[in-house]
Amino acid sequence: ETPEPWRDFDRSRVYTADLESALHYLLRVELAAHATLQGEELKVFKDFVTLVAKLYPGGGSVVKLMETLSDWLLSLPLEQIPYQAVLDLVDNKMTISGVFLGAELRWVGCQASRPGLRGYPCSLWTLFHVLTVQHDATPTALDNTGLEGEAAPVLQVMRRYIRTFFGCKECGRHFEQAAAAAAAGVDEVKSREQQILWLWNQHNRVNTRLSGALSDDPLFPKAPWPSPALCPSCHEETNGVHTWNQDNVLRFLRHHYGASNLSPKYSL
Numbered sequence: 720e721t722p723e724p725w726r727d728f729d730r731s732r733v734y735t736a737d738l739e740s741a742l743h744y745l746l747r748v749e750l751a752a753h754a755t756l757q758g759e760e761l762k763v764f765k766d767f768v769t770l771v772a773k774l775y776p777g778g779g780s781v782v783k784l785m786e787t788l789s790d791w792l793l794s795l796p797l798e799q800i801p802y803q804a805v806l807d808l809v810d811n812k813m814t815i816s817g818v819f820l821g822a823e824l825r826w827v828g829c830q831a832s833r834p835g836l837r838g839y840p841c842s843l844w845t846l847f848h849v850l851t852v853q854h855d856a857t858p859t860a861l862d863n864t865g866l867e868g869e870a871a872p873v874l875q876v877m878r879r880y881i882r883t884f885f886g887c888k889e890c891g892r893h894f895e896q897a898a899a900a901a902a903a904g905v906d907e908v909k910s911r912e913q914q915i916l917w918l919w920n921q922h923n924r925v926n927t928r929l930s931g932a933l934s935d936d937p938l939f940p941k942a943p944w945p946s947p948a949l950c951p952s953c954h955e956e957t958n959g960v961h962t963w964n965q966d967n968v969l970r971f972l973r974h975h976y977g978a979s980n981l982s983p984k985y986s987l
């Protein structure tokens with residue numbers, strides 16, 4: 720097997736190729752482990768598709784595919800859907816109306832120094848960060864979807880998706896524990912700004928826990944993010960103790976994961 724060529728990229732950008740690859744992997748690999756979708760699984764999947772259809776930035780072909788999938792799922796009176804039918808729709812849409820989702824995985828910001836590291840989990844974090852920022856930028860996007868009543872719809876859908884489908888079961892347990900925590904869980908998140916910051920903070924807690932673990936890519940060591948190089952004003956020091964300037968972190972996240980910072984380089 721020839722290793723993929725290294726793709727030069729800029730750590731201060733977010734790449735649509737990673738987001739598209741996340742959806743590709745999710746729809747074609749992760750979901751394939753479930754021969755039929757029914758009950759709670761079906762509901763969780765529908766909500767996920769709705770969320771992406773409404774909040775994925777740019778209105779391009781990914782949005783078209785997710786809208787089609789969402790309309791189809793909502794129009795079906797069925798209580799269970801074979802996974803193969805989902806796959807057929809995804810594949811058909813690709814051949815009839817052009818390529819909606821890349822037919823291969825193409826990691827850029829999520830590429831690894833050797834196979835088996837980074838990739839999908841990296842891209843899933845990236846996707847959900849983008850969705851929290853997009854929900855903040857377009858507050859009415861979820862109106863009339865059934866998700867508009869939740870204070871933190873992106874986190875709630877993410878939590879249910881991870882718990883139900885994410886291939887790394889241990890990750891799912893950890894994430895559910897954090898999301899369900901009495902004092903600082905997802906139910907305590909009351910605003911779109913808090914939603915962005917909750918996910919950032921939770922991601923940093925995972926980074927800290929995993930720092931130095933075998934799953935660490937030596938080219939991308941786990942560390943508090945954003946680094947001082949990426950966002951100097953996010954960091955402060957009081958009496959020699961590091962603190963985050965949360966206002967500047969929020970401003971940075973809105974910029975970093977915002978639509979205008981998405982790069983189409985390497986995307987199909």
Ligand code: FAD
Pocket residue numbers: 828829836837838840841842843844845848881887889890891893894918919920921922923925926929934935936939940941943944945
């Ligand atoms: P990732 O942590 O995947 O980060 C991807 C990119 O996001 C980084 O390159 C950086 O650009 C940016 N980023 C980093 N930190 C932040 C932040 N705080 N806020 C915003 N953006 C940031 N693995 C385990 O071994 N055990 C677990 O319990 C576990 N739980 C997980 C739970 C979830 C919900 C997910 C999606 C993944 C989990 N993983 C877990 C996988 C792990 O977190 C990493 O995704 C994986 O090890 C790949 O790491 P990475 O170096 O690509 O960086």
